[in-house]
Amino acid sequence: MKTEYLPELNKLVSKYEQKKAALLPVLHYVQEKEGLITPQIEADVAKFLEIPVVHVHQVVCFYHLFHQERKGKCHFSICETTACALLGADDIIAHLKARLGIEPGGTTPDGKFSLSVVECLGACEIAPMMQLNKEYRGLLNKKMVDELIEMHR
Ligand code: FES
Structure with a gap:
């Protein structure tokens, strides 16, 4: 995870009792910054939230709001x-x-x-x-x- 993202990500996580509950806002934030969710980003998010990477991948694949390829403006x-x-x-x-x-x-x-x-x-x-x-x-x-x-x- 890029270190410059950590202050905002920690702020998002602090709103929840369990770190993993911040998965959707964390993914939205990172996608906003990166423009897409790559396998490496999934791995970084999983490590940050201390959850299995497959859990992150399932969520990314399920919601159309998350993109595994770059979208147009x-x-x-x-x-x-x-x-x-x-x-x-x-x-x-x-x-x-x-x-x-x-x-x-x-x-x-x-x-x-x-x-x-x-x-x-x-x-x-x-x-x-x-x-x-x-x-x-x-x-x-x-x-x-x-x-x-x-x-x-
Ligand atoms: S059918 Fe519900 S928004 Fe299109």
Whole structure:
């Protein structure tokens, strides 16, 4: 673990009775700093929290918010679960694929945009919706998607 991260990581851990309970905030912090979670980072986090590395790896693999590869500066995560699917998520995904020239899981060659397709983000009332980096955007249509792309070019 990089020593410059330790003051903040120790602060995060101090909020919990058990060190291992800080796993999610620790992973979020390190990913924010590094841009992704590598196997070495998983090992460093496991050592820091005194838990098995497989435990860290399982969490990283389970949550779509953690990335094992670097994402573009603008990361579109489109929900394709039932409410969003019924209200046009497939059209939004197809439009994004065409506009960005990438498939879900891909990143544009300039590193500006990434596209992911994810399960329900818990905001079904604004379907179809996406997470754009850390913000939710809902009631999507193609025009809104075009505006978001232009805004982030
Ligand atoms: S189904 Fe898309 S946010 Fe729940």
